Amino acid sequence: xxxxxxxxxxxxxxxxxxxxxxxxxxxxxxxxxxxxxxxxxxxxxxxxxxxxxxxxxxxxxxxxxxxxxxxxxxxxxxxxxxxxxxxxxxxxxxxxxxxxxxxxxxxxxxxxxxxxxxxxxxxxxxxxxxxxxxxxxxxxxxxxxxxxxxxxxxxxxxxxxxxxxxxxxxxxxxxxxxxxxxxxxxxxxxxxxxxxxxxxxxxxxxxxxxxxxxxxxxxxxxxxxxxxxxxxxxxxxxxxxxxxxxxxxxxxxxxxxxxxxxxxxxxxxxxxxxxxxxxxxxxxxxxxxxxxxxxxxxxxxxxxxxxxxxxxxxxxxxxxxxxxxxxxxxxxxxxxxxxxxxxxxxxxxxxxxxxxxxxxxxxxxxxxxxxxxxxxxxxxxxxxxxxxxxxxxxxxxxxxxxxxxxxxxxxxxxxxxxxxxxxxxxxxxxxxxxxxxxxxxxxxxxxxxxxxxxxxxxxxxxxxxxxxxxxxxxxxxxxxxxxxxxxxxxxxxxxxxxxxxxxxxxxxxxxxxxxxxxxxxxxxxxxxxxxxxxxxxxxxxxxxxxxxxxxxxxxxxxxxxxxxxxxxxxxxxxxxxxxxxxxxxxxxxxxxxxxxxxxxxxxxxxxxxxxxxxxxxxxxxxxxxxxxxxxxxxxxxxxxxxxxxxxxxxxxxxxxxxxxxxxxxxxxxxxxxxxxxxxxxxxxxxxxxxxxxxxxxxxxxxxxxxxxxxxxxxxxxxxxxxxxxxxxxxxxxxxxxxxxxxxxxxxxxxxxxxxxxxxxxxxxxxxxxxxxxxxxxxxxx
Amino acid sequence: xxxxxxxxxxxxxxxxxxxxxxxxxxxxxxxxxxxxxxxxxxxxxxxxxxxxxxxxxxxxxxxxxxxxxxxxxxxxxxxxxxxxxxxxxxxxxxxxxxxxxxxxxxxxxxxxxxxxxxxxxxxxxxxxxxxxxxxxxxxxxxxxxxxxxxxxxxxxxxxxxxxxxxxxxxxx
Numbered sequence: 023x024x025x026x027x028x029x030x031x032x033x034x035x036x037x038x039x040x041x042x043x044x045x046x047x048x049x050x051x052x053x054x055x056x057x058x059x060x061x062x063x064x065x066x067x068x069x070x071x072x073x074x075x076x077x078x079x080x081x082x083x084x085x086x087x088x089x090x091x092x093x094x095x096x097x098x099x100x101x102x103x104x105x106x107x108x109x110x111x112x113x114x115x116x117x118x119x120x121x122x123x124x125x126x127x128x129x130x131x132x133x134x135x136x137x138x139x140x141x142x143x144x145x146x147x148x149x150x151x152x153x154x155x156x157x158x159x160x161x162x163x164x165x166x167x168x169x170x171x172x173x174x175x176x177x178x179x180x181x182x183x184x185x186x187x188x189x190x191x192x193x194x195x196x197x198x199x200x201x202x203x204x205x206x207x208x209x210x211x212x213x214x215x216x217x218x219x220x221x222x223x224x225x226x227x228x229x230x231x232x233x234x235x236x237x238x239x240x241x242x243x244x245x246x247x248x249x250x251x252x253x254x255x256x257x258x259x260x261x262x263x264x265x266x267x268x269x270x271x272x273x274x275x276x277x278x279x280x281x282x283x284x285x286x287x288x289x290x291x292x293x294x295x296x297x298x299x300x301x302x303x304x305x306x307x308x309x310x311x312x313x314x315x316x317x318x319x320x321x322x323x324x325x326x327x328x329x330x331x332x333x334x335x336x337x338x339x340x341x342x343x344x345x346x347x348x349x350x351x352x353x354x355x356x357x358x359x360x361x362x363x364x365x366x367x368x369x370x371x372x373x374x375x376x377x378x379x380x381x382x383x384x385x386x387x388x389x390x391x392x393x394x395x396x397x398x399x400x401x402x403x404x405x406x407x408x409x410x411x412x413x414x415x416x417x418x419x420x421x422x423x424x425x426x427x428x429x430x431x432x433x434x435x436x437x438x439x440x441x442x443x444x445x446x447x448x449x450x451x452x453x454x455x456x457x458x459x460x461x462x463x464x465x466x467x468x469x470x471x472x473x474x475x476x477x478x479x480x481x482x483x484x485x486x487x488x489x490x491x492x493x494x495x496x497x498x499x500x501x502x503x504x505x506x507x508x509x510x511x512x513x514x515x516x517x518x519x520x521x522x523x524x525x526x527x528x529x530x531x532x533x534x535x536x537x538x539x540x541x542x543x544x545x546x547x548x549x550x551x552x553x554x555x556x557x558x559x560x561x562x563x564x565x566x567x568x569x570x571x572x573x574x575x576x577x578x579x580x581x582x583x584x585x586x587x588x589x590x591x592x593x594x595x596x597x598x599x600x601x602x603x604x605x606x607x608x609x610x611x612x613x614x615x616x617x618x619x620x621x622x623x624x625x626x627x628x629x630x631x632x633x634x635x636x637x638x639x640x641x642x643x644x645x646x647x648x649x650x651x652x653x654x655x656x657x658x659x660x661x662x663x664x665x666x667x668x669x670x671x672x673x674x675x676x677x678x679x680x681x682x683x684x685x686x687x688x689x690x691x692x693x694x695x696x697x698x699x700x701x702x703x704x705x706x707x708x709x710x711x712x713x714x715x716x717x718x719x720x721x722x723x724x725x726x727x728x729x730x731x732x733x734x735x736x737x738x739x740x741x742x743x744x745x746x747x748x749x750x751x752x753x754x755x756x757x758x759x760x761x762x763x764x765x766x767x768x769x770x771x772x773x774x775x776x777x778x779x780x781x782x783x784x785x786x787x788x789x790x791x792x793x794x795x796x797x798x799x800x801x802x803x
Numbered sequence: 804x805x806x807x808x809x810x811x812x813x814x815x816x817x818x819x820x821x822x823x824x825x826x827x828x829x830x831x832x833x834x835x836x837x838x839x840x841x842x843x844x845x846x847x848x849x850x851x852x853x854x855x856x857x858x859x860x861x862x863x864x865x866x867x868x869x870x871x872x873x874x875x876x877x878x879x880x881x882x883x884x885x886x887x888x889x890x891x892x893x894x895x896x897x898x899x900x901x902x903x904x905x906x907x908x909x910x911x912x913x914x915x916x917x918x919x920x921x922x923x924x925x926x927x928x929x930x931x932x933x934x935x936x937x938x939x940x941x942x943x944x945x946x947x948x949x950x951x952x953x954x955x956x957x958x959x960x961x962x963x964x965x966x967x968x969x970x971x972x973x974x975x
Contacts, residue, residue, distance in 0.1 A: 032971045037939050039921040042838045049848050050830055056852070057859055058823055165930075175881075187860060227884065316810050352813070377810060577957070593961075 108249035109291040109298070112153075112202075115252055116146035120210050122243035125152075129238060133231035135160070140217060141200075145240055150178065150205040152217065152238075154191060157198040159222055163229040174223015178205050178238075181214040191223050213240045254289040274368065274505040282307030285371050285502035296358040297508060298337065303374065306350035311407055314378035314496060316352050321727050321749040322371050324356075326364040330518040333359055333725030334369075359724045362513040371502040380406040381491040383448075384413075386430075388483050392418050394428060404434075404443075409494040411436050411443060414471075418481070426477035430486075436472055441492055443474045448487040522731065523786035524746035524753065524767060524779065532779065532790045539566055539780070539789060545760055545803050548581040548588060549796035551775065560590065562603065565801070567793025574601060578616045581800035582623045587640070589617035589626050598628050600640060609642045618657050621712070622664045629657055635669070637689065650687045651694055658684065658717070659710030665689050668717065668737075670706040673699060682706045684717065686737075698739025702730075707755050710737075711762040718756035718765055718783070723747060732756050732767050734783045745783045760803040768797045812871055815862055822859050829872060830855070833879050836941040840883045850886055854879040870950035872943060877951060916974070923970055934963055 108118050116122065125143035132138075135158045142153040154176070176189035189203035208215065219234035221227065255276045277286040284304040291298045305316055324334035337355040356369075382404050397417040403410050412435040421429040432445055474490075544565050551559050558572035560579045573579075576590035576599075588601045591614070598611040611617070614630035623640060627648070630636050635648040635655065652671035659668050666688050673681040684697040684706075700706065700721040708719035716734050723731040723744070731747035732754065745765060746753040752770040759765070763784065769777045776797040780789040791798075811828065814821040833854055838847035857878050924935060937943045937951065945963075949956040 032967060032974075033939065035917060035920055036924070036935065036967070036970070039917050039924060040839060040935070040940050042835045042940065043844065045831060045834045046844065046848070049851075050834075053830070053848075053852050053855065054823060054826055057826055057855055190861075316813075318809075595961075 107252040107254070107289075109252055109293070110144055110247075110249055111293065113144045113146075113151045115291075115300075116144070116249075117148040118146065118249070120147040122146055122247065122249070123208075123213070123240045124243045124247070126239040126241040129236055131234060131236050132158075133234070136222065136230055138219065138234055138236060140236055140238060143238065143240065144243075145208050148207055150186065150208050152178070152189070152203040152205070153200060154203060154217070154219075155198070155200045156191060156222060159197050159199075159225065159230065161197065163222070163225040165226050175220045176201075176203055177218045177220075178203075178208075179216045179218055180208060180212045182209065182212050184209075184212075189217075191219065208240070214238070215240070250291050250293060252289050252291050255287060274503055276504050276506065278502045278504055279307065280500055280502050281498050282309055283374055283498060283500075283502065285369075285500070285504055287369060287504045287506055290506070290508075292361070292509070293357070296360055298355060298357045299369075299506065301354050301356075301369075301504075303352040303354070303371075304350060305352065305374070305376075308374075308376070308498060310376060310378050310496060312378040312380040312496075314376040316374070316376055319352070319354075319374045320372040322354065322356055322369050323749070324358070325368050325370065327366055328364055330364075331521075331725075332363060332367065333519070333723075335359075335725050336727050360516050361508070362511050362515045363508055364515055365507050367506045367508065369504050369506060371500055373500060374498045376496045376498065378407060378494060378496040379491055380494065381489050382406060384488045384490050385485060386416055386488060387485045388418070390483060392481060392483050394418055394420055394481070400432075404490060406441075406492050406494050407496055409438060409441055409492070411441050411492070413490075419475075421477050427480050428478050428482065429475040430478070430482065431473055431475040433471060433473055436470060441494060442472065443490050443492045445474045445476050446489050446491070447476060447478075447482070448489055520744065522744040522747040523783060524732075524748065524781050524788055526749040526751065528788055529748055529751065529769065529779070532788050535790065536792065537789050540764075540787070543759070543764070543780075545801055546581065546585045547766070547778075547794065547798050548579055548800040548802075549778070549794060549798045550577075550579060551796040560588065561796065562588075563794065565791070567791070573603065576601075579799050580617050580619055581802050582619050582640070583621060583802060584623055585802040587623075589619060589628075589640075591615040591617070596630075598626070600626070600642070609640075611638045611642055612636060612645050616657055618659060618667075620660050620664045621662050624664070627657060627660070627667055629655075635667075648687070648689070649692075650685070652685060655685075656682075656706050658706070658708040658719075661686070661710065661714040662712070663714075668697070668708075668710055670700075670708065680722065684708070684719075684737075684739075697737050698735070709756050709758050709765075711758050712760060713762050716758075716762070718745070718758060720754050720756070730754055732765070734765070743783060745781055755797060755799075757798050757801050759801055766791070766798045766801060812862075819859060819862070822862065825858075825871070826855055829875055832872070832941040832943070833875065836876065836936060837879055837883060839936050839940045841886065846886060850879065850882050853882045857882070870947045872947045873950035876937070876941065876943070876947075920970065920974060923973055927966070931966055934959070934966060938963055 106118050107115055108122075109115050123143075123145040125140060128139055128141050130137060130139040137155075137157045139155045139157070140152060141155050144151045174191045175187070176191055178186040178189065180186065186205040186208070189201075189205060191201040191203070203217075215238045217234070217236040217238055219236065221232045222230050276288075277284060279285075282305075284307070285301070286304065287299060287301040289300045291300075303316070303319065321336065322334060324332040326332055334356050337357055384404070386398060386400070388398070395418065397415055399415050400413045401415075402413050404413055414433045414435060417431045417433070419429050419431050421427060430445070430447075432443070434443060436442075546562060547565055548560065548562050551561065557575070559575050560573045561570060562573060562581070563570040573588060574590075575593045577593065579588050579590040581588055586603055588603065589598060589611070590601065591598055596613055596615050598614045598617050600609040600611065602608070611626060611628065612630065614628035614636055617626045617628040619626055619640075625637055625644075626640055627635060627637050635650060635657070636645060637648050638645045648667075650669065650671075652669070655669045655671045657667070657669050660666065661668065666686050668684060668686050670682040670684050673683050680702050681699065682702060683699045686695045686697065687693070697717075700719060702720060702722055706719065706721075708717055710717055715736065717737055718732065718734045720730050721733055726747050727749065730752060732745040733742055734745055734756075735742035745756070746767045746769075748769070750771075753767050754770070755768040757766040757768075763782060765781050765783055766778045767781050769779055771777070775795045778791045778794050778796070778798040780791060781787070811821070811824050815825050830851065834847055834851045837850040837854070838844065841847045841850060854875070858875055861878075924932065927935070934948075937948050943951070945956050945960045948963075949959045952959060
C-alpha cells in the first residue's frame, strides 16, 4: 500500500511557489572553513591550555602523578587516580582534582508572578551544574497554534567577566518545572556569578519578564556531601583475540574483542539502590563494506553465575563524560536495582548496528534527443548490502528549482522502509547537483514508492553513468561478553523474577513458525495500519486474516460488541463518529477521541480534550459530561455491569507524567474507587477482560529498557503476571479475546509494521498472527 | 535519518571538528528556511552563519532526544527573530524566481498558477506560513516539526493538511 500524502501534486506546486534561489557555493564553502577553524579553536590544544586556570590544575595533577610513578610505582598511582573521580547523584561523575564547591544558598527572584529559584549548584574541576526551578508560568504565555516561543538561553556570567554559555530552560507548556543547566568549569578563585536568563524558553516574546539576572554565590562543599567513589577497572594486557572468526570459548575478563569491536566494562559506582556500570565500545577495528557510523547496539544483558537474567537497564547519557575525543569509541552506562548477586556476573552484547553508505553504479541511455516528459522504464532491483530497492523508472522533467533546466526524476519502490537513495551523474556536463529523494514517498521510515532526482543546467542526453547510493543499517553480530565481580555484600540475594510469556527469544522462535490458530479460536478483529489518507487505514478481518475489508481512514477505532459498527475519531478533526459497517451510515457523537463501547453496545464513552469524559448513546443522543473528579484521566474499559467504567488518572502534579492509578467510576452512583498504581513509559493503555475479573495493561518494569512490558492482574492489582517484555522491541496495547482466555499483544520492531501476536497469559502459549499487519484495536466474536 | 544523525551528533560532541558533517547535512534547509524569512540572500547568509556558529558553540551541551534539526531550527528561528527586531519582517518569499519552460504557453499557465498560489500563501497568517515554510522550504518531517513546535505529530500533520486542503480548494 502506498504512503502518499493527500495532495502530492499540489504539494509539488507549493514547493514551486516557495522556491528559493540556490545557495551561493562560495558562501557555503567559506562558512564551512570558518566553522572548522572555530572548531579547532575549541579543542583543548596545548598552546591554549596553559593560560586556562582549570587546565593548570589538571597539568599540575598530571605532573605530580608522573613523579609518583617514578617514586612509588604504577599500582599505587592507579589507586590515586581512581580517587580523583567521584559520583554525585543528579550531577554525574566529577573530577575532584580541585575542591568541590556548591551554591552558598538558594536564590529566588519573582517578577510579575513568575518565580525563578536557583536551588542547587555543584562546581567541580571539570564542570558546573546548576539546578533552576521555574514556577508560576501562566498557560497563556505559551503560543497557540504553530507559533514558536523564545529559545530560552541561560548563560553564566562570572565575576571575572567570563561568560559561560550553553544553558537552556524550556517550559514545554508547563506552569512550573525544573531545569538542569551545565557549563564548563568555574575557576577556583571565582566565587560569584550572575545567571542570565534571556527568557523562559517556549513562551511568547514579551509575554513574561525577560532578561533575568540572578546573582549566585559559591562556597566550599560541606564535608558530608555525598560523593561516591568511582571504581575503575584495569584492562588486562592480554584480551581475547581480535580475529573475526573467534570460535573457541574465551576466557572472560572485563574486555572482549570480536569482529574488530572491543566491548569493555571500565568502571562502576555504588549508588543508593544498586550499581551504575560504565563501559565502552571501541569500533576502530571493525571492517565495514562502505563508510559508516555507529548507530545503535543491542540491549546489554546481565546474567548471574547460574545463568539467570538480572534486571539491567540503560541510563540516559545525561552525565556521560564526552570530553575525551575518540571517534571510534561509544560509551554506555547501565544500572542495576540490586546490590547482591550470585557472582560473577556476565554482561552480553549481541550485536552492534552501523549505518553505512554503499554505492551501486548504474547506466541509463537517454538517447540522442531526450524530451521533457520522456520516461525510461527500468524495473531493476538494486541491492545495497542486503537491502534492496526496485528502481522503477526515470523521467526527464522540468526542474522544481528555477536554477536548473531539467531534472532526471527516478521512481523507486522501497519495500523494506527507511531506504532513501541518492543519485549522482558521474560525468556532469555542467554544474550539477544530486537531490535526495522525497516528495511522493512521504518521508519517514515507511515502505512505499519514493523519488530521487538530480538536476541539470540543460537537457542531458546520451549514455549517463550514474552512481546510486543510500544509507542503510549494517549489523555486526557478536556476542561480546565481559565479566564483572561486584563487591561482596551481606544483603540477601533477591529471588529471580519469573520470565515473561513473550520474550525476545520466544518472539524470534514464533516468527519463524507457521503455526495454525488454536482450535476453535476465531472472531473478527479491527486493526489499523500506518497508511495515510486517501488510503484507508482501518480494516476488519477474521482473526486468521481472511475476509479482509478496508473501512475508512480514522484514529482510535473501536468495534462494537456486535461487530457491526465502529466508533472512531475523524482523521481530520477531534470528533467521534460511528460507522455502520453494512450500510456505511455515519452517526456523529461529538467532539472527542478514544471512544469505548459499553459491553451492551448501547453507549459510548469518550474523552474530549481538555475538559474530560463524555457519555453518549450509540444513536448519537443523550450526550452528557462525566465528572469523575480525577483530571488527566485515560479511558481503559467498562465492567460487565454496563455501569462501571475503569480509567487511569495521573498521580500527583502535572509533571508526574509516568505515575498513574487505575480507578473505577460508577455512572449511577458517582462513586470512585482506586484500584492500584502503575508506572508507565507513556500514556497508560489497558483493557478489561470480558468477565471483568482481569485487567491487562502496559507498565514500566526495571530492565525493560523503556520498551515497556505487558502485564495482567486482578482489578485490585493482585496476581500480577508479566505477559510480554522484549529487548529492542516495543510490546504494547493488549486486547482481550471474546472469551477472556487470550490476549493479542501488538509488537513493534524498529522500521517494521506492527505485528500482533496471540498470547495466553495463563498458559504462556504464544501464536503469531502472521496474516495480520497492523495494530489490533478490537476483537469481537 | 535520526539514527544517522545520532552518530554525527555524538562524533561532533566528542570532537568539534566533526561538526562539519552536521553542517554539510543541514546547511541547505537552514539557508532556505532563513531565506524565506529574510527575503534576501545577504541576510539569509548572515543568519545561516550565526545559526551554525551558535550551534557549534553550544553543541557540547546539547542532549539528543531524537530531533537535532528541531534544536537547530530553534536556533535559526531565534536568530531570525533577533534580526526582525531590527528590520521589518517580509512575507514568506514566494515564487520570486521564475521558471524557464520550453513551451511558452505552458510556461504562462504554470507561472500564473504558481503566482496565484504564492499570493494565497502570502495571505496566510504568520503561524500558517511558518508551518508551510518548515514543511516545504526546510523540508522537515512531521516528527521534526512536532518536536520543534512542541505539538503532537498527528496534530501538526492534520493542521498542515487542513491548510493544504483549504489552499487547494481556493485554487480550484
